[in-house]
Amino acid sequence: MDGSITNGSPQSTSRRAFLKASAATAATGLVLGAGAKEAKAFAYEPYPRDDDLETVVTSCAHNCGSRHMLVAHKKGDVIVRLSTDNGTYQGDAYGTDTEEKPQLRACLRGRSYRSRLYSPERLLYPMKRVGARGEGKFKRVTWDEALSDIAQRMVYLRDTYGPTALLDQSYAGASYGVLHKSDQIEGLLGRFMGMFGCRTSSWSVPSYQGTTFSSRTTFGTIQDGNEDDAFAHSKLIIMWGWNPAYTFHGGNTFYYMRMAKQRGCKFVLVDPQYTDSASAYDAWWIPIRPNTDAAMMAGMAYHIWDNDWHDQAFIDRFVQGMDKGTMPGWAQGQESFKDYIFGERDGVAKTPEWAAEICGVKAEDIKKLAEMYATTKPAALKASWSPGRNAYGEQYNRMAAALQSMTGNIGILGGCAEGVGKAWHAEAVAYPYDQFANVWYASIKSDRWAHCVLNYPNLKREEIGLWPRMDQLDGVAPNIRGIFWQGSDWLNQLTNINKEIAAIRKLDSYGEGESLLVCMDSTITPTGIWADYLLPIATHFERHDVALPWYKGHYYIHRPVVIQPLGESKTDFQVFTELAYRLGFGPGYNPRATRDYFNDPTQVDEAYLVAWWDNVRHHQGVEWDWETFKKRGVYKFVLPEPHVAFRPQIEQGMPFETPSGKIEIFSTTLAQTPDWTRTQYGYEIPAIPKWIEPWESLNHPKAKEFPFHMISPHPRWRTHSIFNNIPWLRETFAQETMMNASDAEKMGIRTGDTIECWNERGRVITPVYVSERCMPGVVVLHEGAWMDLDEDGVDRSGNPDFLTLDNPSPAGAFAYNTVLCNVKKSDLNHRPGWDKLSTARSHVFRRDL
Template structure:
């Protein structure tokens, strides 16, 4: 975060002193126990008083973050203090203790959720409005009151809108800390978007960092992002291919492992296609196929060739449900254009996409490509789970579109045990409780999320395709936004978007405009690395401190009541309170929050409940819930029992319901893309082929740039954080170190041993971490998990190990973020790693690993 010296503070108590104190205390305690006189009676708890369960009030609530689901938490509190957290035990829907069935599984929280007390009561908890008083990024703030904070922010907003126009303020909201049906931070249907849109000054961010390439693929191919099965469908698979998917860390549903374990017990085989051998591969005894990063589309093309070459495809399925798979399924209006089969067999470019061709690109043996292709085509039903991570690459949409083509050509779509995902959104939840009307997504410019810094640094000399400008069809169409301010709501985006050094440079340019000519507001419950760079820090109540309902995240069919468990700490307010009060000050309060009066800022409870009751009535009407609102509040969770496993596109395959595409079919040849004539007038900016193709990325292990930067870095999601959330939790830090994973042969060549400190660098930045040497990562690849809190030294080196100092913000046309398109170099370092927390609280995980 802020620069600091590496030397030990001579005033601070030293670690050896602390150890001596602990040794002395231990000896004294042991002597007392042995000698007897004066010894106290032993108790069950480590300290007292410690309230027992019968002294505590039990309240059902949930997790709040996009970690793969939102599970149940049970808060055990005494007065207004949460003493401990537990999770689902099967009883809360009125069942017997321990109920955990295939149709109604428990929604058990993971370690992240179970550790939430430490986030709630964290030293980094933001409790009061703060105003910057130091240099930008220095981290110096003073406490101010809400009246001053909101008055100054509102005044600055009016000035920037009047001076620089309706695109001056950027909405960088995300679902990091505020996601519920009422208190919602979200790029599209969020509270900030509604607020800035009604104010008349909003540049929105249209691309989702986690899976934009995948979203594009699903919409082009299936017409929807609801292309996922509920996880119970996995229990019926005979083969599961985890393509870039590590469900031990990033599951996409509340009970992924529960159902995959069922599949394993029923004889399902597992395959992992990934540059590293993951814990999921170990858990399921999967066949590991190491693959060079960013080459997945090439390997899938090689599989498609072999499936066709051996006549293993499902021609009947193709003829009935697919557009553009071969000449016979091309639309009449597309005469002379290339089908997918034409491309695979090289009839247009003269290059058949054989397994041998693919092997040269992706580093997987041709025989292994053939073997996997035959396994997938001949095993029924089989699930090719094309996860998001390989789509977080340059041209990542082509990987997802290629996977969809292979799924379709084998007939594994719309059948129980098969898989079409993709994005993977499954059962449909009623997602919005607050007013969702014509003001909910008003914007005056919409840019690709990670291009804001490029726009600021180069304004006004920016082409619309560089910005990823969404077309408007009015006078503002194509107008580059004059960005002067950012609202960070529920997002740590400065820490999480690509090319952080470029972002910092852009923020410094905003600062150079002078006093009052820019505005950076961070709204969060925690002081984050992003907040360090803000003008104002606004303390936002956690989900324990406001009334809401939790939604499952992409999968899971349940709702969890989320009451106000404790009163807001310090002077925390909900996002809805803050925006409502600002809206009143700016003249549109009654329109923004129609159920509220001017006193909502201090008395929100009745209004919040009124919105939630209306929402529950919609749930009752649309989804057949047979509980009233009071029963739901008392029970805390409503688990839907589906009549059969939810399988995406089952109705299309079994009943002939059209797909939501222009042709009504699965579009391997995209009607939309094929008919675009001027790509610069689209949000994509650059041409995208109408069929899936292998497109070489700008950096990879087959690039000439490997002469200078010979390693390809990937930055997957860790199990101990949700992006950057939970990075500061000591319990979780006892389970890991932020470290660079490297293959043993690479380490030996560089003279690097397990636990050494290494530098990873390229022409965009440099980071410092310990190294973990292993055979579980393929040669030429290094792994550094995303989300570490940046910690810059005086030379601009990130000592914490955030990989986004090395990532590139170049626009991949369909919007995919190129987090995993990174070449770098690695060497042993004399610099110190700074993990952002007391070293004594940081686990030495490498101690328990073999030193290679």
């Protein structure tokens, strides 16, 4: 075996033959061997019982929309099993699980972490590429060799190609610990590269960039969310593109929504697919054509006004630009939101009948939902992020905010203003070091890096969302020559993967030493296959930290060093500190550490966390000292009342954080922007929410060639691409394309057939699941499958991002769900993991080449 990654089956065949032969040998020994031991019930003897195990409280760490408790049960330095919160860890009675203090129970993904920790694909040693780019040939090297080479190459690229030569592609794969962060905004890599003086950063968040724009434009903040206990007080919850059974938005979303159901709350789902959440809550399902949500909301707004169901007193007091009477004096004569809805400028009234032609929802259903929402108090319109991951996705979120405002459902218990939805902001207290020393020279939109590399230097700034302006950067776009992937599998997860691969190949074409690709992770990932260096990073079980809620949840969870790092793994903080010393700014980067931190971070990490906890106690009134917190493992804040976004504004008259101090349906900033080419967006954005036809949709002429609209929601069994290599989860859920039964019947397709989905950007292979759970003309393929390319460039694993488009939406929304494609039966084999049985490719990284 030459150590290369191959795409055929010989590896699997040889593996199965080896196992078969081993089993046969073992069986012969049992039958014929003298003195063979009597068979026992357990595979290992002695098998550890609970009384033999040490129990350690920790948490999960992945970027799922939550942060739950894990309890590690270990024998020596080995985690034997994982359990979760049972109510006792804060000193309460066993089984304590109340509305004020619910258990932080881990889901199936979190409970499977042991398989990820001890995966055959766990990176254990620094590795250096020795084969062709993307071939997967690496050899083991020492930390000294790897870091010396990387530091030398960093200096060369910075000095030769300038302060934008290195691209920061950190992300939230294991984010929001207090000390160890892989976040693109506040993370360790950004701080390191900024202090080094060579960084091109990314200003956009793939999950909710359009939503971020909407929340900041409308409310002046992204902290527009209630804590989830507020859902328990709703009389109506509209799940618009939201499936909380799969994507938790806070620690106990499902718990509180079940409580609302028990109290008589009605549920509605607006979504192209019928979800498990709709089933659990017996929701009224309204199928809608993808990317047409803003049009349907406009039709609802018309019907609410037409029947005088709006809350005029709320509008007059708190809202700017909803109608002529609430337009600011300096904007008199400009179009208000009501003007637009009633077609006073364009001559097109946005009636339910008008909306029905666009979104495929019956006008009567639009009217019924509008009446339910406007006349049920309090009602929560939860405008989830998914419909905003579209071309012009920001208009959907802004339109939702208009509906929330015109019905007066903002700032009241049981209502909802959520766009981004950040709520009680646990992490707002002081950090243990200067998180925001992220000096940067240029920032581009995350999914436009490949376009930048492929077209440099012949670029307009709006093509890549460059910020600051080019005239502040000597008139040129970033000359990207290297990439650091930290806590991210972005080559697998950003839009238009084939374009990314082309950009990687261009970097490779510059010649030996003229580019640098570094992947820092605990696991071998599809992105790592393309790197020059693989650096083994300790998991959250192997480093000291405190877990913070993701963007909701009022608690902290202590994360001790549960086991010692496997192999030669180091924390990100150790790696960046050592590199900083080699590059001349070690003490500035890690002020509490000496050079020995690379070998032993124990005392330094503890000192940072103790200082942070002292800040917590001062800012948030926590009574426990640090030792008590460590002993208990979790601190749950008991709030005097449910946290409701904008309650102080509505009840006490405090101003909103907008230029006008009001909810801005008519945006002061957008209306007063004189030159859009001098913004980070580069394209005009209307001052009020509007329906704008996306680049691709079922209403587009292109649908004649590509008649299916693909959506790629989050799966239950992965967190983006994390956990894709866990056998337990792959056995439970399959990567397959769901299509409507009527579409399948016309094409002679049945459940279990293998199909190909394709467009001009790429091709993917999956099994098909035929169902009535998605509407005709729509196919559903969950995001995050690890790419597996064959010799013809076809992805056999079923990653939808081979079909997505990386074009920039004006306000920065990622168009993951703006995809037209075609479908046909295929004779090609689907490869569901990197091997159906286990992890066949790990052998590549287990030998010296």
